[in-house]
Amino acid sequence: MAADALTMRGRRARPRVRLMPHLTGWGFVGPATLVIVGLSIFPAVWALILSLRDDNLLAPGSFVGLQNYRDLLDDPDLRAATLHTLLYSVLYVPGSLIIGLPIALALNRPIRFRAFYRTCLFVPYVVSAAATGILANFILDPQFGIVNDLLAGAGIARQGFLQDPSQALLTLVVVSLWGSVGLPIVVYLAALQDIPRELLEAARVDGAGAFRVFRAVTLPQLRPATVFLVIWQTIDALQLFDLVYTTTKGQPLDSTTVIVFYLYQQAFQLFHAGYGAAVAYALFVVTLVVSGGALWYARRGEAPS
Amino acid sequence: MIRKLAIVLAIVPALGFATACGGQSGDDGGKVKVVWWHGQTEAEGQILKDLADEYNKSHPGVEVDPEVGTTNVDEMLQKVQAALAGGEPPDVAYMYGSWSSTLADTPKVVDLSSMVKDPAFGWDDFWPAAREAATVDGKVIGVPSVVDNLGLIYNKKLFDAAGMPYPTKDWTWDDFRTAAKRLTDPGKGVFGTSYVVTGDEDTVWRFWPMVWQQGGAILNSDGKTAAFASPQAVQSLDLWRAMAVDDKSVYLDQNGEKFLPLFYSGKVGMEMAGPWAMRDLADHNVDYGVVPLPGYGGNHQTISGPDNWVVFDNGSKRAQAAKDFLAWLTKPEQDARWSLGSGNLPIRQATSKLPAYKKFAEQFTGADAFLANQANAVQARPSIAGYPDISAKVGDAIDRALLGQETAQQALSGAAAEADKILAKG
Incomplete structure (x- = not known):
């Protein structure tokens, strides 16, 4: 785009040096283009080809057409992994917003040490998921973890947490929320500060109470931020991997095997790279549809106003 | 993650491109290069580097280049996958x-059968189970780099405190269960024993010895159907289930990284473990003993998980240099420095006759017991392409039984049905 615009202008003014603006333009976009083509588009195409093959990246392998995709439909383990991912997303996405918004509202008020609180809440987001996972492993250990010691001290039975098949996924949701609630907080904070003061004041002058102001003015004004967060957090949830890898490795009893972890296992532990690539592509399409759908829904809702 | 996967996938062809541009490397000033990905760090890596230096000095035509490849051998195959796709694999890698x-299905893996047939190589001197594990359909895919076996290590202090006699080499699995139950003390957080429930091969290989001890097998002799759901195997799994669920004497280790540290700190009385634990045991000053695994009817078979040095084809000149180097590396004198120096059992029987071994056995309690236990490692897991898939199913089955979700019968029958499906696919 930039290159085109330059060309147009250059053509009108000095037709003879047409090549130069071209080169300048490409000079600017070239490195980035190379990176995108090399690190995104090329591997994406390569993975697409891989997903049509029965291949382990070691032996020659063979072209199998859509067989990998047909196998996807009849794979009970993948179905289970999909359910786990869905359950995780359904809890994680609204959870992060519901927790993030009140904290953002609180931090938006003139309280003492506000900057300090803000930093504290954002630090876990900056910490890598690997560190979060290892930390969670330690403090949530059923026998020797500090959380269970505290529970025992309070007279509550010790819990299995990440080692109990019925609790592990829920525990992961809690750990992820702890690790990532910083993002909704920061986004909501920014959005809150963008709300025109006149609107809030006008509402108050009209006799609205604090709750009414929040519902009728603040919340609608936060809508774009919410849409962004829903899409962002959904993509994040669908691609959950690192936390699982560093905590449960999909266990106990595969109860935390989510889609991306499943495809990793297929591709790199069970040597079905072609099948793993097919799972990755299916997930990509689902992610695209979900984000597109969310965007479309949000736009449609905006139209009347 | 998709982004990360994409990057991994991007590096693969990018490497290919780089090598295509770079042309054939490896002839370095007339020297034949042998790139050696050994996956060892710290002291172990230093031993191998010293050995390579020594070899290079005495063999002027060759340049052995020791590189770590990856600091975690779990990822070695992934690394080599990428390097193979790029057309520049290492010459020798730890697998x-x-x-x-x-690996046997990988065309670039060099068949070493002609090398090991040479009487000077001394293949018969290597442990039988290790030889069997390195041979797939007549193809020798590598030579042993590390051998081990599972034995029973026990904490003497915990046995003394409970006023119980130490385990013996004649123990049955029922003796094992009784002792585990008596050692368990919830008040002090002490477990009788532990089991790895990662659901992967680490879970599965601990179970096969019990099947073999009763004359059972993993697959039927035609290799087309699963044989591991036999009544005997079910009874073995049920023993573990009863220990874990009813006696609560088993610490179930979710990620396979905690059970040994817990043993070192006196929280677990007995562990199924291999000689690799001896160094840490010495470092932690644990007062321990080693006996063979408990048995059925006097049969105390164990399992050996030998690792291999695998040669990749980078042209016949480099492959030959790599073979020559491995032949030298696995000679008893070098084996003593590498295996014993890194706290492992010798990969050759002749090494155990050297004075270096005597020193090693004095330094590490239980070395002799583990060495003697090599004789109990007589069977290997089936070398078939479907084994990783079958292992995953069996691992899930064992986990389900130990966590009390299914009976041993349900779990193993289900896994056998899945295994039959995998085997039918071929």
Whole structure:
């Protein structure tokens, strides 16, 4: 785009040096283009080809057409992994917003040490998921973890947490929320500060109470931020991997095997790279549809106003 | 993650491109280069580097280049996958034995059968189970780099405190269960024993000895159907289920990284473990003993998980240099420095006759017991392409039983049905 615009202008003014603006333009976009083509588009195409093959990246392998995709439909383990991912997303996405918004509202008020609180809440987001996972492993250990010691001290039975098949996924949701609630907080904070003061004041002058102001003015004004967060957090949830890898490795009893972890296992532990690539592509399409759908829904809702 | 996967996938062809541009490397000033990905760090890596330096000095035509490849051998095959796709694999790499069938299907893996047939190589001097594990359909995919076996290590202090006699080499699995139950003390957080429930091969290989001890097998002799759901195997799994669920004497280790540290700190009385634990045991000053695994009817078979040095084809000149180097590396004198120096059992029987071994056995309690236990390692896991898939199903089955979700019968029958499906696919 930039290159085109330059060309147009250059053509009108000095037709003879047409090549130069071209080169300048490409000079600017070239490195980035190379990176995108090399690190995104090329591997994406390569993975697409891989997903049509029965291949382990070691032996020659063979072209199998859509067989990998047909196998996807009849794979009970993948179905289970999909359910786990869905359950995780359904809890994680609204959870992060519901927790993030009140904290953002609180931090938006003139309280003492506000900057300090803000930093504290954002630090876990900056910490890598690997560190979060290892930390969670330690403090949530059923026998020797500090959380269970505290529970025992309070007279509550010790819990299995990440080692109990019925609790592990829920525990992961809690750990992820702890690790990532910083993002909704920061986004909501920014959005809150963008709300025109006149609107809030006008509402108050009209006799609205604090709750009414929040519902009728603040919340609608936060809508774009919410849409962004829903899409962002959904993509994040669908691609959950690192936390699982560093905590449960999909266990106990595969109860935390989510889609991306499943495809990793297929591709790199069970040597079905072609099948793993097919799972990755299916997930990509689902992610695209979900984000597109969310965007479309949000736009449609905006139209009347 | 998709982004990360994409980057991994991007590096693969990018490497290919780089090598295509770079042309054939490896002839370095007339010297034949042998790139050696050994996966060892710290002291172990230093031993191998010293050995390479020594070899280079005495063999002027060759340049052995020791590189770590990856600091975690779990990822070695992935690394080599990428390097192979790029057309520039290492000449020699450290590979887990469980990858052998996959490696056998890899065209770039050099068949070493002609090398080991040479009487000067001394193949018969290597442990039988290790030789069997390195051979897939007549193809020798590597030579042993590390051998081990599972034995029973026990904490003497915990046995003394409970006023119980130490385990013996004649123990039955029922003796084992009784002792585990008596050692368990919830008040002090002490477990009788532990089991790894990662659901992967680490879970599965601990179970096979019990099947073999009763004359059972993993697959039927035609290799087309699963044989591990036999009544005897079910009874063995049920013993573990009863220990874990009813007696609560088993610490179930979710990620396979905690059970040994817990043993070192006196929280677990007995562990199924291998000689690799001896160094840490010495470091932690644990007062321990080693006996063979408990048995059935006097049969105390164990399992050996030998790892291999695998040669990749980078042209016949480099392959030959790599073979020559491995022949030298696995001679008893070098074996003593590498295996014993890194706290492992010798990969050759002749090494155990050297004075270096005597010193090693004095330094590490239980070395003799583990060495003697090699004689109990007589069977290997099937070297078939479907084994990793079958292992995953069996691992899930064992986990379900130990966590009390299914009976041993349900779990193993279900896994056998899945295994039959995998085997039918071929």
